[in-house]
Amino acid sequence: xxxxxxxxxxxxxxxxxxxxxxxxxxxxxxxxxxxxxxxxxxxxxxxxxxxxxxxxxxxxxxxxxxxxxxxxxxxxxxxxxxxxxxxxxxxxxxxxxxxxxxxxxxxxxxxxxxxxxxxxxxxxxxxxxxxxxxxxxxxxxxxxxxxxxxxxxxxxxxxxxxxxxxxxxxxxxxxxxxxxxxxxxxxxxxxxxxxxxxxxxxxxxxxx
Numbered sequence: 648x649x650x651x652x653x654x655x656x657x658x659x660x661x662x663x664x665x666x667x668x669x670x671x672x673x674x675x676x677x678x679x680x681x682x683x684x685x686x687x688x689x690x691x692x693x694x695x696x697x698x699x700x701x702x703x704x705x706x707x708x709x710x711x712x713x714x715x716x717x718x719x720x721x722x723x724x725x726x727x728x729x730x731x732x733x734x735x736x737x738x739x740x741x742x743x744x745x746x747x748x749x750x751x752x753x754x755x756x757x758x759x760x761x762x763x764x765x766x767x768x769x770x771x772x773x774x775x776x777x778x779x780x781x782x783x784x785x786x787x788x789x790x791x792x793x794x795x796x797x798x799x800x801x802x803x804x805x806x807x808x809x810x811x812x813x814x815x816x817x818x819x820x821x822x823x824x825x826x827x828x829x830x831x832x833x834x835x836x837x838x839x840x841x842x843x844x845x846x847x848x849x850x851x852x853x854x855x
Contacts, residue, residue, distance in 0.1 A: 757798065808831050810851070814845065817853045819853070826855060829853055829854075831853055
């Protein structure tokens with residue numbers, strides 16, 4: 648009895664065929680996707696016509712956009728002048744850099760030889776009875792000064808000059824009524840310049 652009852656309940660739960668939806672027919676789908684009629688047609692033919700109009704008008708637009716020969720010549724001339732100015736600046740900058748490199752190298756080299764110059768000065772300041780020895784030292788000093796002169800190195804004037812902090816280094820001071828104010832009364836070490844650049848300051852003694 649219980650099995651017949653269960654079977655009857657399952658048959659009642661099965662839905663009838665009337666409530667089951669059915670797919671739309673192919674004819675209906677074709678009608679829904681049909682294009683708009685001739686009166687309201689906005690399909691590919693309109694787009695094609697617009698493209699053809701653009702193609703016909705593009706050569707005229709390109710002619711208007713192209714610069715005239717005078718404008719092209721002016722633009723090329725401006726480019727040439729800018730390039731010429733840039734090259735001139737590069738040439739001047741390169742020449743200045745080469746000068747600075749040479750000046751720095753020469754300054755460093757001369758500075759290393761100045762202690763030899765100082766020793767020659769001390770040798771000449773010593774009294775000696777050997778005149779041949781003295782003349783030999785004097786010849787070496789003369790040759791040394793000639794080489795410095797050819798390199799553009801000049802000595803800084805000090806003795807009897809007014810003290811100049813741009814050229815002199817005062818390491819001693821004295822009061823002397825016979826001397827002027829800030830007058831250099833003794834040169835303790837010779838100073839040198841390369842052009843306007845000081846290689847070594849003159850070490851001096853200043854009065855008053």
